[in-house]
Amino acid sequence: MLKVRSSRMPHPCELEVWTARPGDFDTAATQDLHGLLDDGERARAARFRHEADRRSYVVTHALRRLVLARWLEADPQDICFSQEPGGRPVLLAPSDSGLYFSHSRSREAVACAVTKVAPVGVDVEAVRADAIDEQIISRFVAPDGAADLARDQRVARFYFQWTALEAFWKAQGQGLSDGNPRIECRRHSDGQFEVWLEGHADGARARLIAVEQSERICATVAICSTAEVRTQLFNANAQLFTARQGHEMLSAG
Numbered sequence: 474m475l476k477v478r479s480s481r482m483p484h485p486c487e488l489e490v491w492t493a494r495p496g497d498f499d500t501a502a503t504q505d506l507h508g509l510l511d512d513g514e515r516a517r518a519a520r521f522r523h524e525a526d527r528r529s530y531v532v533t534h535a536l537r538r539l540v541l542a543r544w545l546e547a548d549p550q551d552i553c554f555s556q557e558p559g560g561r562p563v564l565l566a567p568s569d570s571g572l573y574f575s576h577s578r579s580r581e582a583v584a585c586a587v588t589k590v591a592p593v594g595v596d597v598e599a600v601r602a603d604a605i606d607e608q609i610i611s612r613f614v615a616p617d618g619a620a621d622l623a624r625d626q627r628v629a630r631f632y633f634q635w636t637a638l639e640a641f642w643k644a645q646g647q648g649l650s651d652g653n654p655r656i657e658c659r660r661h662s663d664g665q666f667e668v669w670l671e672g673h674a675d676g677a678r679a680r681l682i683a684v685e686q687s688e689r690i691c692a693t694v695a696i697c698s699t700a701e702v703r704t705q706l707f708n709a710n711a712q713l714f715t716a717r718q719g720h721e722m723l724s725a726g
């Protein structure tokens with residue numbers, strides 16, 4: 474079984490966001506990362522019908538273990554997860570860590586966010602210009618008032634709002650629900666976006682951090698803090714490959 478040690482590094486930033494591309498991991502690499510998972514994760518991985526989904530699941534869950542191990546100064550395989558009734562994953566062991574974390578996976582890209590500042594959520598979506606549904610998103614996100622946008626701007630707005638929406642409700646420990654108030658994505662004077670709830674004038678609920686906004690991928694983090702949070706983004710591919718070889722890993726220097 475793959476055994477890796479976590480790097481005992483200080484954490485100069487308040488929020489770390491790690492991303493990886495599952496497509497960069499061949500069968501052997503995925504199988505090695507599979508060795509980091511527990512029995513429950515392996516059973517879920519085995520249930521995916523498509524190899525691309527299985528690979529994405531394995532890479533995400535291995536990444537989550539490696540990232541949290543670094544923060545907890547623990548071995549990745551010693552971490553145990555449980556779930557709140559609404560579906561939010563929580564740490565069972567080590568307990569009382571004060572860590573907030575979230576992950577998201579798609580076939581094209583995955584992400585894991587971790588912080589001690591406040592509850593956090595992350596969402597990653599593959600951008601498909603022909604799949605945007607502005608009708609559906611208007612059930613969950615209040616209109617931003619921008620009219621006459623070009624098609625590519627509307628696509629970009631859709632994916633930013635969608636990932637903000639899912640990241641925000643994950644940070645709240647809930648999924649999407651028609652019972653939730655609509656969110657508003659408002660730009661703060663410092664340029665960052667905030668999440669407000671429609672009909673609630675009592676202040677912003679979260680900050681949004683655009684992790685990636687490319688033609689192929691959109692990834693956004695929501696953190697339930699109204700202050701600016703020092704954030705560092707990492708590409709985890711190299712570290713995951715290193716972890717496969719059993720070396721000291723996830724050094725963020």
Ligand SMILES: CC(C)(COP(=O)(O)OP(=O)(O)OC[C@H]1O[C@@H](n2cnc3c(N)ncnc32)[C@H](O)[C@@H]1OP(=O)(O)O)[C@@H](O)C(=O)NCCC(=O)NCCS
Nearest residue numbers: 559560561562576577578596597639642643646647648649
């Ligand atoms: C929870 C939800 C936001 C996840 O988004 P997604 O794009 O489907 O999936 P992601 O890959 O981004 O995230 C999956 C992870 O979210 C986490 N998650 C699930 N429920 C969560 C919750 N309530 N709070 C925080 N995190 C949650 C899990 O850890 C899950 O990981 P796993 O499946 O790898 O174990 C979404 O599934 C949802 O809103 N579900 C509620 C019900 C629903 O489907 N409503 C649709 C109405 S249109």
